[in-house]
Amino acid sequence: MDKIREIFGFLSDSKSKGQEFDLTVLIPTFNEGENIRRMVLAIDEIFARSGIRGHILIIDDESGDGTIAEVKSILPSFRNVSLIVRHDNHGLSPSLYEGISFSPTDLVQCIDCDFSHPPELIPEFYRYLKDENIDIVIGSRYIRGGGSVDWPLIRRILSYGAAMLGRIIIPVVHDSGSGFFAINRRILAGATLTPRGFRMGFEILGKGNWHTVREIPFIFRNRDAGKSKLKPFIIVQFLIQTAGILHYNFLLRASGNVKMAWKQHFFN
Numbered sequence: 001m002d003k004i005r006e007i008f009g010f011l012s013d014s015k016s017k018g019q020e021f022d023l024t025v026l027i028p029t030f031n032e033g034e035n036i037r038r039m040v041l042a043i044d045e046i047f048a049r050s051g052i053r054g055h056i057l058i059i060d061d062e063s064g065d066g067t068i069a070e071v072k073s074i075l076p077s078f079r080n081v082s083l084i085v086r087h088d089n090h091g092l093s094p095s096l097y098e099g100i101s102f103s104p105t106d107l108v109q110c111i112d113c114d115f116s117h118p119p120e121l122i123p124e125f126y127r128y129l130k131d132e133n134i135d136i137v138i139g140s141r142y143i144r145g146g147g148s149v150d151w152p153l154i155r156r157i158l159s160y161g162a163a164m165l166g167r168i169i170i171p172v173v174h175d176s177g178s179g180f181f182a183i184n185r186r187i188l189a190g191a192t193l194t195p196r197g198f199r200m201g202f203e204i205l206g207k208g209n210w211h212t213v214r215e216i217p218f219i220f221r222n223r224d225a226g227k228s229k230l231k232p233f234i235i236v237q238f239l240i241q242t243a244g245i246l247h248y249n250f251l252l253r254a255s256g257n258v259k260m261a262w263k264q265h266f267f268n
């Protein structure tokens with residue numbers, strides 16, 4: 001395979017433009033054959049109910065479990081669904097980064113495929129981006145009304161520890177590691193991101209040119225079906241990412257985000 005990616009559905013039509021959509025929902029998938037159809041149907045129904053002109057972009061890293069065939073089988077029934085199959089540089093954050101870059105809209109929402117993130121909240125994220133012109137909206141487990149259910153103690157400790165480290169760096173955000181977030185893509189203009197690991201939202205907070213942020217509480221539920229892709233190495237990747245954000249902010253002086261977040265937190 002010498003192509004680095006293949007594109008199917010709406011985005012594969014070179015004439016397609018983004019004007020007919022206001023929001024793109026990115027669904028990263030790796031072996032989500034048991035979830036993806038239900039997820040697309042759920043999100044499309046939410047678009048219809050809330051009046052959002054939404055596009056769904058699935059970014060798959062060569063799943064071997066039939067996810068790709070499943071998506072291809074539903075594509076003819078939807079004008080607003082696209083699929084990118086990536087043959088290179090696999091990983092969750094690189095997939096989200098590619099999805100953000102290929103999105104036909106500036107407003108972009110990220111959501112896991114396994115129903116851990118409730119798709120019913122998408123219109124709330126969207127309203128902040130669209131009506132209040134907020135730069136980044138984070139689904140938070142660590143504010144009042146948020147949480148996680150049925151997690152083993154070790155996962156709770158690691159997740160909370162990572163959230164605490166995230167709060168030292170970006171104190172205005174309580175759950176910088178959340179994978180349930182939405183952005184206005186304009187904040188990435190001029191920023192140099194290094195997507196690695198599972199925490200793409202943290203990378204954007206650390207390096208993107210944002211000024212306004214909101215958090216929406218949500219309860220993280222264990223995946224309905226399919227297997228976790230979370231590996232212990234993710235912790236090492238998170239620590240390397242944190243060092244990269246500090247380096248970018250203080251040594252390269254390429255972003256003032258950390259200082260800005262500290263000022264917003266301590267002086268506002």
Ligand SMILES: Nc1nc2c(ncn2[C@@H]2O[C@H](COP(=O)(O)OP(=O)(O)OP(=O)(O)O)[C@@H](O)[C@H]2O)c(=O)[nH]1
Nearest residue numbers: 028029030059061091092095112113223228229230
């Ligand atoms: N494209 C792509 N998607 C991925 C990759 N790894 C994970 N994903 C997707 O990213 C989302 C989050 O992965 P999960 O395995 O659910 O990770 P998690 O939610 O932290 O762990 P669980 O609670 O055990 O599910 C899911 O939609 C996965 O299919 C990857 O390498 N590439």
Ligand SMILES: [Mg+2]
Nearest residue numbers: 112114116223
């Ligand atoms: Mg999950």
